[in-house]
Amino acid sequence: MTLQTDLDAQRTGWESRVGETIARMIAGDIEDLRSSGILERAARAGDALPTGTALIDQRGRPFDLAALVAAKPVIVTFYRGGWCPYCNLELRAYQQALPAIRAAGAELVAVSFERPDHALSTAEKNDLAFTVLSDTGGALASALGIRFTLSDTVRPFYEKAGHALPERNGDGSWALPMPATFVVERGGRIRAAFIEPDYRRRVDPRAALDMLSPMAA
Numbered sequence: 343m344t345l346q347t348d349l350d351a352q353r354t355g356w357e358s359r360v361g362e363t364i365a366r367m368i369a370g371d372i373e374d375l376r377s378s379g380i381l382e383r384a385a386r387a388g389d390a391l392p393t394g395t396a397l398i399d400q401r402g403r404p405f406d407l408a409a410l411v412a413a414k415p416v417i418v419t420f421y422r423g424g425w426c427p428y429c430n431l432e433l434r435a436y437q438q439a440l441p442a443i444r445a446a447g448a449e450l451v452a453v454s455f456e457r458p459d460h461a462l463s464t465a466e467k468n469d470l471a472f473t474v475l476s477d478t479g480g481a482l483a484s485a486l487g488i489r490f491t492l493s494d495t496v497r498p499f500y501e502k503a504g505h506a507l508p509e510r511n512g513d514g515s516w517a518l519p520m521p522a523t524f525v526v527e528r529g530g531r532i533r534a535a536f537i538e539p540d541y542r543r544r545v546d547p548r549a550a551l552d553m554l555s556p557m558a559a
Contacts, residue, residue, distance in 0.1 A: 345435040345546045352427055353542045364499065371496045376539040380520065384487035384537050391418070391530045392485035397453070398476045400462040405475055407451070407482075411530045415448040415557045417550050418526060420483060420519040422541060423456050424464030425505050429521070432544045433468050439547035440472055446554040455480050455519065457512040478512070483519040488537060492516040525553040533557065 357365045385391075393408035410416055419436060421429035433452060436443075443450050450472045454461065461474040483489035492500060492507065497516055500507065508514045523545050525534040534553045536545035 345432060345544055348431045348435075349428055349542055349544060352431060356427075367499070368496060371493055372540045374493065374495075375490060375520075378490075380487065380490060381537060381539065384520075384522070384535070385485075385524070385532060386535050387532055389532050389535075391524065391526045391532055392482060393530060395481035395485060396478060397482065398458050398478065400458055400465050400474045400476075402458045405451075405473065407475075408530070410449060410451070411526050411528065413528065415446075415528050415533075415554055416526045417443060417448060417450045417523060417554070418453060419450070419523040419550075420453045420477075420488060420521060422518050422521065423454050423505070423507070423510060424460055424467070425510070426541065428541055428544070429454075430464070430468055432521070433464070433470060436547050437468065437470050437472070439551060442551055443547075443554065446551065446557075448554050448557070451475055453477050453482065453519070455483070455507075455511040455513075455515075455517060457510065460510050477519070480511075480513075480515070480517050480519065486522070486524070488520040488522045489517055490520065492518060523550055525550050527557055 397405040397407055399405045453475045455477055458476045461476050465474045477483055480489040507516050520539055521541050521544055522537040524532050527533050
């Protein structure tokens, strides 16, 4: 079983519940985001990871990402929020991979725009043993070129589903990060960037682990 297998099963079940019209609307919105040029503007391998933005961990404490990447390789994975079932599947898959990541001499952090109390809830319900960070206002995601504002087309659907992003983000915005995983070398250079506008598709943690192997050699 792979992460994508679980994600595909989640998608199939969701589409059967919401029906063809909504499924087509969401798929069309994803393709609009893909064709917007956001991928061309996003960070890529060889870029430096921005580390000058303020991050807060799930306990409400400031987190020094610059110090972490100065000390060891880091996998930085962005998720949409604890309300997103695809994100929870991904986070649990990374939890399963955590021993191997640390055995490779690396660390893992997950990042969303959600307030620390929501980040803590996400960490607790998924039994996560790695740090979950709040990127307040999406500053780090903006620096990486992966922050976008939810379209007017799908916003009413999110509202109806109870996904109150302005409240959960704590900044009044309807912004989200594109799901993205960055494998960062010690010192801060991005070795690999996995970015996907379709939130139903994620890189498998094993692919991120494969990128750590050359750095551990």
